Amino acid sequence: MNDLGKNLRKNYRVLKELMKIRFHNLTVFRLDFFAPFFVDGSLFLVQLLVFRAVYANVDTVGSWKGGEMIIYIGTFSLLNAVSMTICFFGLIGIPGKILSGEMDLYLSKPVSPLFRLTFEKMNPGSVPLVLMSLCIIVYGIKAGGISIGWQNGCAYIFWLAVMAILYYNMEVLIRSVSFYVLSNARLAQLEEACLDLCMKLPGIAFYGIFKVIFYCLLPYGLMATLPVQSLIGEMTWKLAAWGIAVVLTFSLLTCLVWTRGLKRYNSASS
């Protein structure tokens, strides 16, 4: 217990230092500060316009009306924004660091390499993206006439947190494969294609083999769908159990692939 407390205090101090260094770097490259906000903001605005055009011609897509779809887009945008703010820019460099042997530097420091990689490139420029996503969600709730009580509100926040963990796991898992192969470019391409598809298409659209792929093997289809379903009262116990099981399985898998990968790592010759 005492060790855990010590560890947490140490990690907190490291986190504070990493944030300081990061802010200093960002003030050097000021022009790049809000770039992720504008790029990803435009991406999700395009999604909103697309579904506005679709809903101008139909009343429902599956069981969802316009409001629910807006909440879905906002939720996916929020998951993406949280990742961009906290860990994306750090994790994206993992394959390069493994290939070049730069990972040595992370292994020689008295802090978990993954902890440092996760927090070393936080990007406060993405915070407006978080705010924009929240606005989209609130707009969706109003447009859909969805009443928010403490039960569905808490359920939504709970599933959002759980799916943020899944999002993080997938980011780490795909990049950890670099410990075992020369190039993970194809996996990155696969991740991009899956994200591109699932940010546009809610999980309710998947059936048969597509459901197996996007709810089980590459669970991007679950990420924003479960929080929205919990908010609009479409969540079932079976679905909830499935969601938790998937997150636990992928957490375990990520942990395993990462720790085994670190053991396999042979500096620049990896």
Place this chain on the structure above:
Amino acid sequence: MKMRKYIEVAKVNFKAQFAWRADVIFNMIFTVSKILFAYLLWRMVFSGKEVVSGFTFHSMLSYYIVSSFLSQLEMSAGISSEIFQRIRNGTFSKYMIIPVSMEGYFVAMEAGIVLFYLAFDLIAALLWVFIFQIEFAFVTDVFILLSALCLILLGLFFMVQLSYYLGILTLKYQGIDTFLMIKNNLMALITGTIVPLALFPESVVRIMKALPFYYVTYLPSMLLIGRCQEEALAGIVIMVCWCLVLQVVIRLTWAKYSRKYDGVGI
């Protein structure tokens, strides 16, 4: 004689693609994400409706097959990134010293790459038609088919011009990478590759018709699936005008900013 130089550039770039065989195959496979999106989304929509904005389920999927094929062919985005990177690191001189027009070089380069990908993208399109069992709608009128081909070529040429123009803007603005990423996001919407522009309100479509992007992917796709045939000729005329206007803008921009390049990077 002049043309031979550009044909050589196209040939070299055509051959260079053989070095990236895996990329070609994977690019081909990943076109499925666009078709899958369309298939799953419109399957849900059409489960409660027969016709949406004049499209049946199969004509909608035919539209996505054609527009996805055309958007895969359009690979000019690399030109602006290439110019941007080279101006930033001071190696843009490579293009300034070659004995061909720089813009002509990029057009020939794009032609070589497009010709290489043409067959693969066609195979991918046929494969998705077969796998998703689409009753493919295709135009039978030869005149419309030729008009569509003409528009496709003009559209590809316009996109090369646009990418070249955005690339040389680096001479003035230095950092255009964020703008290029935003442009790519918007381009998917305004060229109609995410959803057909026919789904947008009439007033929006009217504005789109005045812009060149309507004629790059959307109109050729619609013509090839046998719709909007009355717009074919007007489309060609508008597209030619846009190409001419952009050519003038490129000349003026290059004349104004080319002297800012000092070959040492930014």
